[in-house]
Amino acid sequence: RFGWTTMLFLLFACDQGYQLTKHTENPAGDGPQIQVTPKHLDFGSLNEGDQSTGSFEIKSVGAEGSTLHVSGIKLNDEGGSFTLLADEKKPEIPVGESVSVDVMFSPLGASNSATIDVSSDDPENPVVTVDLLGEGAVPELQIDPDPLDFGQTYLGCDQRNQVTLSNVGTGVLTITSIEEA
Numbered sequence: 001r002f003g004w005t006t007m008l009f010l011l012f013a014c015d016q017g018y019q020l021t022k023h024t025e026n027p028a029g030d031g032p033q034i035q036v037t038p039k040h041l042d043f044g045s046l047n048e049g050d051q052s053t054g055s056f057e058i059k060s061v062g063a064e065g066s067t068l069h070v071s072g073i074k075l076n077d078e079g080g081s082f083t084l085l086a087d088e089k090k091p092e093i094p095v096g097e098s099v100s101v102d103v104m105f106s107p108l109g110a111s112n113s114a115t116i117d118v119s120s121d122d123p124e125n126p127v128v129t130v131d132l133l134g135e136g137a138v139p140e141l142q143i144d145p146d147p148l149d150f151g152q153t154y155l156g157c158d159q160r161n162q163v164t165l166s167n168v169g170t171g172v173l174t175i176t177s178i179e180e181a
Contacts, residue, residue, distance in 0.1 A: 030063045030066065031062055031121075031122070032063075032066045032067060032069065032095075033060070033061045033062035033063075033066075033068070033124070034059070034060065034061070034068055034070075034118070034120045034125055034128055035058075035059040035060075035061045036057070036058055036118055036128045036130060037056065037057050038056055038130075039128070039129070040130070041054045041055075041056060041103060041130060041132050041133070042133045043105040043133065043134035043135075044134065044135065045134075045135040045136070045137050045170055046106070046107050046134065046135070046137060047137045047171055047172075048136060048171065049106075051104055051105060051106040053102055053103065053104050054105070055100050055102045056116075057099070057101075058091070058098060058101060058118055058120075059093070059097070059099075060093040060094060060095045060096065060097055060098070061095070061096075062095050062122070063095065064095060065095065066095050067092050067093065067094050067095070068093040068094075068120055068122065069092050069120060069121045070090050070118060070119070070120045071090055071120060071121065072117070072118070072119040073086050073101060073116060073118050073119075074117045074119070075103075075115075075116050076115045076116070076117065077115075078114075079109060079112050079113075079114070080108055081105060081106060081107050081109070081112040081114070081136070082104065082105055082112070082114045082132050082134075083105075083106070084101070084103055084116065085101075085102035085104055086101045086102070101118075103116070105134040107134055107138075109138065110136050110170065111135060111136075112132075112133070112135065113131070113132060113133050113134075114132040115129050115132065116129070116130040117129055118130065135170060136170070136171070137169075137172075138169050139167055139169040139170075139172060139173035140167065140168050140169030140173075141166075141168075141169075141175075142166045143163060143164075143165060144164045144166065148163055149161075
Protein backbone atom coordinates (compact mmCIF):
# COMPACT_ATOMS: atom_id res chain seq x y z
CA ARG A 1 0.00 0.00 0.00
CA PHE A 2 1.21 3.45 -0.85
CA GLY A 3 0.25 6.65 0.92
CA TRP A 4 -0.49 9.89 -0.91
CA THR A 5 3.04 11.17 -0.39
CA THR A 6 4.58 8.05 -1.93
CA MET A 7 2.18 8.14 -4.85
CA LEU A 8 2.95 11.82 -5.54
CA PHE A 9 6.70 11.06 -5.42
CA LEU A 10 6.27 8.17 -7.84
CA LEU A 11 4.29 10.37 -10.24
CA PHE A 12 6.92 13.12 -9.96
CA ALA A 13 9.76 10.62 -10.42
CA CYS A 14 8.13 9.15 -13.53
CA ASP A 15 7.51 12.60 -15.04
CA GLN A 16 11.14 13.69 -14.46
CA GLY A 17 12.62 10.58 -16.09
CA TYR A 18 14.17 9.17 -12.90
CA GLN A 19 14.85 5.47 -12.80
CA LEU A 20 13.33 3.63 -9.87
CA THR A 21 15.22 0.71 -8.36
CA LYS A 22 13.96 -2.05 -6.16
CA HIS A 23 15.21 -1.99 -2.55
CA THR A 24 17.00 -5.20 -1.62
CA GLU A 25 17.10 -6.66 1.89
CA ASN A 26 20.88 -7.14 1.82
CA PRO A 27 22.57 -3.82 2.68
CA ALA A 28 26.00 -5.41 2.17
CA GLY A 29 25.34 -5.70 -1.55
CA ASP A 30 26.63 -8.80 -3.29
CA GLY A 31 29.07 -9.78 -0.57
CA PRO A 32 29.07 -12.02 2.47
CA GLN A 33 27.24 -11.14 5.65
CA ILE A 34 27.63 -12.74 9.11
CA GLN A 35 25.07 -13.45 11.81
CA VAL A 36 26.18 -14.77 15.23
CA THR A 37 23.57 -16.03 17.74
CA PRO A 38 23.42 -15.80 20.64
CA LYS A 39 25.86 -12.98 21.33
CA HIS A 40 25.79 -13.70 25.07
CA LEU A 41 26.38 -17.10 26.74
CA ASP A 42 25.61 -17.35 30.48
CA PHE A 43 26.74 -20.64 32.03
CA GLY A 44 25.16 -19.92 35.43
CA SER A 45 26.78 -21.11 38.65
CA LEU A 46 28.94 -24.23 38.87
CA ASN A 47 30.86 -25.84 41.71
CA GLU A 48 34.65 -25.94 41.53
CA GLY A 49 35.69 -28.92 39.39
CA ASP A 50 32.40 -29.03 37.45
CA GLN A 51 32.09 -28.02 33.82
CA SER A 52 29.39 -27.02 31.37
CA THR A 53 29.31 -26.65 27.59
CA GLY A 54 27.41 -24.02 25.60
CA SER A 55 27.44 -23.07 21.94
CA PHE A 56 26.81 -20.25 19.51
CA GLU A 57 26.08 -20.31 15.79
CA ILE A 58 27.86 -18.53 12.95
CA LYS A 59 25.52 -18.17 9.96
CA SER A 60 26.09 -16.82 6.45
CA VAL A 61 23.19 -14.49 5.59
CA GLY A 62 24.71 -12.59 2.63
CA ALA A 63 23.61 -12.29 -0.94
CA GLU A 64 22.62 -15.42 -2.86
CA GLY A 65 25.70 -17.25 -4.13
CA SER A 66 28.11 -15.58 -1.68
CA THR A 67 30.29 -17.51 0.77
CA LEU A 68 31.28 -16.22 4.21
CA HIS A 69 34.95 -16.81 5.04
CA VAL A 70 35.65 -16.95 8.79
CA SER A 71 39.27 -15.89 9.27
CA GLY A 72 39.48 -16.42 13.03
CA ILE A 73 37.70 -17.42 16.23
CA LYS A 74 39.68 -15.98 19.15
CA LEU A 75 39.03 -16.56 22.86
CA ASN A 76 39.93 -13.62 25.14
CA ASP A 77 39.99 -15.10 28.67
CA GLU A 78 42.43 -13.76 31.26
CA GLY A 79 41.00 -15.97 34.04
CA GLY A 80 41.32 -19.26 32.16
CA SER A 81 37.82 -20.55 33.02
CA PHE A 82 36.63 -20.91 29.40
CA THR A 83 37.85 -23.22 26.64
CA LEU A 84 37.05 -22.89 22.95
CA LEU A 85 36.19 -26.33 21.55
CA ALA A 86 36.38 -25.28 17.88
CA ASP A 87 38.44 -26.86 15.14
CA GLU A 88 41.56 -24.99 14.12
CA LYS A 89 40.30 -24.80 10.53
CA LYS A 90 38.72 -21.58 9.34
CA PRO A 91 35.29 -22.40 7.93
CA GLU A 92 33.88 -21.25 4.63
CA ILE A 93 30.10 -20.99 5.01
CA PRO A 94 27.79 -20.83 1.95
CA VAL A 95 24.82 -18.48 2.23
CA GLY A 96 22.01 -19.97 4.33
CA GLU A 97 24.37 -22.43 6.05
CA SER A 98 25.75 -22.23 9.60
CA VAL A 99 28.49 -23.61 11.85
CA SER A 100 28.10 -24.30 15.57
CA VAL A 101 30.97 -23.42 17.93
CA ASP A 102 31.18 -25.07 21.38
CA VAL A 103 32.60 -23.40 24.49
CA MET A 104 33.34 -25.12 27.81
CA PHE A 105 33.17 -23.39 31.21
CA SER A 106 34.99 -24.70 34.27
CA PRO A 107 35.10 -22.06 37.05
CA LEU A 108 38.42 -21.04 38.56
CA GLY A 109 36.94 -18.30 40.76
CA ALA A 110 33.72 -16.68 41.89
CA SER A 111 33.10 -14.38 38.92
CA ASN A 112 34.25 -15.37 35.44
CA SER A 113 33.86 -13.51 32.17
CA ALA A 114 35.50 -13.58 28.75
CA THR A 115 34.79 -12.79 25.09
CA ILE A 116 35.16 -14.56 21.77
CA ASP A 117 35.91 -12.53 18.64
CA VAL A 118 34.71 -14.02 15.34
CA SER A 119 36.52 -12.44 12.37
CA SER A 120 35.20 -12.77 8.83
CA ASP A 121 35.12 -11.12 5.42
CA ASP A 122 31.79 -9.39 6.13
CA PRO A 123 32.61 -5.80 5.07
CA GLU A 124 30.13 -4.21 7.50
CA ASN A 125 30.85 -6.44 10.55
CA PRO A 126 34.39 -7.79 10.21
CA VAL A 127 34.51 -8.75 13.93
CA VAL A 128 31.52 -9.97 15.98
CA THR A 129 31.95 -10.46 19.73
CA VAL A 130 30.29 -13.14 21.88
CA ASP A 131 30.22 -12.39 25.63
CA LEU A 132 30.78 -15.28 28.06
CA LEU A 133 29.72 -15.24 31.73
CA GLY A 134 29.79 -17.84 34.48
CA GLU A 135 29.97 -18.01 38.26
CA GLY A 136 31.96 -20.35 40.41
CA ALA A 137 30.12 -21.63 43.49
CA VAL A 138 32.89 -20.60 45.89
CA PRO A 139 32.44 -20.59 49.68
CA GLU A 140 33.47 -17.45 51.59
CA LEU A 141 33.74 -17.34 55.37
CA GLN A 142 32.62 -14.19 57.18
CA ILE A 143 33.48 -13.76 60.88
CA ASP A 144 31.41 -11.28 62.88
CA PRO A 145 32.68 -9.37 64.76
CA ASP A 146 36.14 -9.27 63.29
CA PRO A 147 38.28 -8.53 65.18
CA LEU A 148 36.76 -9.88 68.39
CA ASP A 149 37.23 -7.29 71.14
CA PHE A 150 37.05 -8.42 74.77
CA GLY A 151 37.45 -4.90 76.07
CA GLN A 152 39.19 -4.38 79.42
CA THR A 153 39.41 -7.59 81.45
CA TYR A 154 40.84 -7.83 84.95
CA LEU A 155 43.38 -10.49 85.84
CA GLY A 156 41.73 -13.66 87.08
CA CYS A 157 38.31 -12.78 85.62
CA ASP A 158 36.70 -14.62 82.75
CA GLN A 159 35.29 -12.68 79.82
CA ARG A 160 33.06 -14.46 77.30
CA ASN A 161 32.15 -13.19 73.91
CA GLN A 162 30.36 -14.68 70.93
CA VAL A 163 31.43 -14.95 67.29
CA THR A 164 29.14 -15.67 64.33
CA LEU A 165 30.52 -17.63 61.38
CA SER A 166 28.61 -17.19 58.10
CA ASN A 167 29.01 -18.39 54.54
CA VAL A 168 28.53 -15.34 52.30
CA GLY A 169 29.79 -17.17 49.19
CA THR A 170 27.85 -19.13 46.61
CA GLY A 171 29.27 -22.60 47.35
CA VAL A 172 28.96 -24.99 50.29
CA LEU A 173 31.28 -24.08 53.20
CA THR A 174 32.55 -26.91 55.40
CA ILE A 175 34.21 -26.01 58.70
CA THR A 176 36.43 -28.91 59.70
CA SER A 177 37.78 -27.53 62.99
CA ILE A 178 37.94 -24.47 65.23
CA GLU A 179 41.10 -24.06 67.24
CA GLU A 180 42.51 -21.56 69.70
CA ALA A 181 45.43 -19.57 68.43
